[in-house]
Amino acid sequence: DAGVIQSPRHEVTEMGQEVTLRCKPISGHNSLFWYRQTMMRGLELLIYFNNNVPIDDSGMPEDRFSAKMPNASFSTLKIQPSEPRDSAVYFCASSSRGQDYGYTFGSGTRLTVV
Amino acid sequence: DQQVKQNSPSLSVQEGRISILNCDYTNSMFDYFLWYKKYPAEGPTFLISISSIKDKNEDGRFTVFLNKSAKHLSLHIVPSQPGDSAVYFCAASGGGSEKLVFGKGTKLTVNP
Numbered sequence: 001d002a003g004v005i006q007s008p009r010h011e012v013t014e015m016g017q018e019v020t021l022r023c024k025p026i027s028g029h030n031s032l033f034w035y036r037q038t039m040m041r042g043l044e045l046l047i048y049f050n051n052n053v054p055i056d057d058s059g060m061p062e063d064r065f066s067a068k069m070p071n072a073s074f075s076t077l078k079i080q081p082s083e084p085r086d087s088a089v090y091f092c093a094s095s096s097r098g099q100d101y102g103y104t105f106g107s108g109t110r111l112t113v114v
Numbered sequence: 115d116q117q118v119k120q121n122s123p124s125l126s127v128q129e130g131r132i133s134i135l136n137c138d139y140t141n142s143m144f145d146y147f148l149w150y151k152k153y154p155a156e157g158p159t160f161l162i163s164i165s166s167i168k169d170k171n172e173d174g175r176f177t178v179f180l181n182k183s184a185k186h187l188s189l190h191i192v193p194s195q196p197g198d199s200a201v202y203f204c205a206a207s208g209g210g211s212e213k214l215v216f217g218k219g220t221k222l223t224v225n226p
Binding site: 004031033035041042043044045048050055056091093095097102103104105106107108 | 148150155156157158159160163203205207212213214215216217218219
């Protein structure tokens with residue numbers, strides 16, 4: 001398995017533009033997580049899905065952020081409009097209930113909003 | 115309110131010596147704890163875990179100790195190697211939830 005695949009690896013955009021981050025989880029994993037990493041707040045959970053259904057979106061910072069999981073093999077995290085304070089590394093992770101090693105993370109998307 | 119705290123942002127040790135990374139938690143519902151290792155430009159990767167029914171788990175050079183009464187866990191790496199240089203995250207889950215709550219990480223540097 002190729003692991004969790006995220007795209008793009010890097011994104012530079014101007015303030016006010018829409019940004020879409022993409023994630024392909026590991027086949028067979030039924031839970032998907034979006035995390036954001038910043039120096040100030042560390043790794044914080046934004047939202048997670050189980051069987052394609054959003055379970056907990058309490059970490060989504062504001063209405064500018066939205067996430068979808070239309071099927072078991074694809075998820076998006078969208079920021080519209082983007083702001084400089086959204087600059088961070090965004091990680092997607094997937095897992096299967098019962099495994100004892102937590103999540104498998106993707107390599108992340110480094111977002112810079114100028 | 116941070117539920118998982120790693121109070122040391124960085125740690126430097128000599129190759130061959132022991133590295134001890136510490137983690138404290140506040141939520142009594144947490145019953146499963148994990149350590150992840152992260153290299154630059156990569157995602158975190160699972161290292162070792164421990165359930166609250168145990169107080170120690172060992173995997174090769176890595177041992178995790180859990181002190182439930184103190185709400186404290188630690189990761190021991192013996193002997194430390196330069197390739198162990200990375201950021202180490204402590205994480206916890208509990209209450210039947212799949213959510214992992216992470217600490218802010220400790221950057222370990224192992225000097226040759």
